[in-house]
Amino acid sequence: MFRHRFSVWIYILLGLAIIGLGSKLLTNPTGFIMNILIIAGLGALIYGAIYFFIIRKRTTDDLIKYKKxxxxxxxxxxxxxxKKASTSKAIKKNQPILKKKKQVKKTDAPHLRVIDGKKQKRKDRATF
Structure with missing residues (x-):
């Protein structure tokens, strides 16, 4: 029952707000636009201050290492x-033009590497 009363008050409040905005828009549209711009400017200023002083400081050490x-x-x-471009140009100038077959080049992913784990501490299955 409390929830039902609460929703009724919210609808009444929203209705009054819409009526107030409509009357303000019809009676003084320039003042209404100025108020909206001032509210948006203050909101952006507050958001910028919060971002600058609070959110920006929360960068972790891991993030800094990752960016580096x-x-x-x-x-x-x-x-x-x-280097590849400069060496290939030098090779092309020195060698005569021959028909080349396209070679399928195996590409490695140089940005990936294997991380060795603790291989020496494997348990001997026979001792169980």
């Missing part, structure tokens, strides 16, 4: 691409 690793990886592979 990404930056190093980009730098490394950018240099490799420029």
């Amino acid at each position: 690793a990404v930056k190093q990886s980009k730098k490394k592979y950018k240099n490799q691409q420029t």
